[in-house]
Amino acid sequence: MKSFLKIVISITLLIFVLSNIDTKKLISTFQKVDFFWLLLAFIFFNLSKIVSSIRLNYYFKDIGINLSFKENLILYYLGMFYNLFLPGGIGGDGYKIYLLRKKFQTPLISLINANLLDRLSGLIALLFLASILFWFSSFSKLYPILNIFSIFIALFIYPIFLYLHKKLYKNFLTYIKETTILGLIVQILQLICAFFIILSLPGNKNIFDFLTLFLISSVVAVLPLTIGGVGAREFTFLYGLKLIDNEPSLGVAFSFLFFLITLISSAIGLVFVGRDILNR
Numbered sequence: 001m002k003s004f005l006k007i008v009i010s011i012t013l014l015i016f017v018l019s020n021i022d023t024k025k026l027i028s029t030f031q032k033v034d035f036f037w038l039l040l041a042f043i044f045f046n047l048s049k050i051v052s053s054i055r056l057n058y059y060f061k062d063i064g065i066n067l068s069f070k071e072n073l074i075l076y077y078l079g080m081f082y083n084l085f086l087p088g089g090i091g092g093d094g095y096k097i098y099l100l101r102k103k104f105q106t107p108l109i110s111l112i113n114a115n116l117l118d119r120l121s122g123l124i125a126l127l128f129l130a131s132i133l134f135w136f137s138s139f140s141k142l143y144p145i146l147n148i149f150s151i152f153i154a155l156f157i158y159p160i161f162l163y164l165h166k167k168l169y170k171n172f173l174t175y176i177k178e179t180t181i182l183g184l185i186v187q188i189l190q191l192i193c194a195f196f197i198i199l200s201l202p203g204n205k206n207i208f209d210f211l212t213l214f215l216i217s218s219v220v221a222v223l224p225l226t227i228g229g230v231g232a233r234e235f236t237f238l239y240g241l242k243l244i245d246n247e248p249s250l251g252v253a254f255s256f257l258f259f260l261i262t263l264i265s266s267a268i269g270l271v272f273v274g275r276d277i278l279n280r
Contacts, residue, residue, distance in 0.1 A: 006225065009225055009226050017234040017238050021238065022247075026252060029203075029253040030256075033201065034199070036200075040196040041194070042193075045189075045265055048190045048193065051185050052118075053072050054069075061175065062114070063111070074272050075099065075277060075278075078096075079093060081268070081269025084266040118179075121180065125183045126187055126218050126222075128154060128157050129187055130215035133212045133215060134150045135147065137206070137208040137211075137212040138206060138244040139240075190218070200257070213240040216240065217232065221233055233255040236255075237255050
């Protein structure tokens with residue numbers, strides 16, 4: 001039932017977005033995409049996933065799970081596949097937790113916390129980078145009061161996160177420096193991916209506006225309301241660009257291309273479905 005609701009919300013948002021943009025401009029944009037930049041975007045997206053898998057492996061090490069780089073990376077891509085293609089079932093995180101608990105007899109709460117911290121590390125980095133980019137975007141002039149808020153986030157988001165991390169997750173302190181730095185690197189690599197997608201699109205674009213909206217849409221996509229963020233990203237770009245009186249079709253094209261890269265990358269996990277990747 002939950003999966004059905006997510007599909008309905010995604011489809012509803014997409015229909016709404018498409019009904020509020022010039023679809024002819026959208027199609028024309030796709031026809032003019034530069035695939036060289038799109039290929040670079042694909043490479044950096046997957047680099048971000050590789051680094052993300054390394055970060056998650058540090059959390060696993062804290063609870064006594066020692067996976068090789070290969071095992072962990074395959075498990076990560078399998079999780080991506082299940083998250084995107086089977087969102088209503090056990091999901092990617094649930095699948096990883098099931099396999100690792102079965103193999104290592106690790107307490108369930110420890111596995112849940114490892115995956116939760118992995119997600120939180122990425123979310124904190126998203127908010128930190130978004131608060132910085134906001135200053136260079138057109139939105140800072142539109143909503144000056146938010147400049148103060150963005151300064152607050154940039155200065156205090158990491159100290160607050162690290163304080164709560166040390167207080168609430170005392171079993172995950174061995175590699176706290178490594179996981180925090182890797183969390184930031186992951187999102188920087190995603191920003192580079194987004195930058196190359198922007199370059200692949202025709203016409204004039206304000207890079208900072210697009211990158212700021214990309215980070216904001218990534219935060220929105222984390223909310224468990226849609227399938228893989230589909231609809232939520234497009235909706236964010238539609239209203240974000242309209243707020244600053246920009247043509248939204250380019251932003252919607254950007255979000256579609258980012259999802260396409262996510263889709264192809266997640267499909268890599270299909271190669272490993274049914275294999276005993278933790279067989280030792």
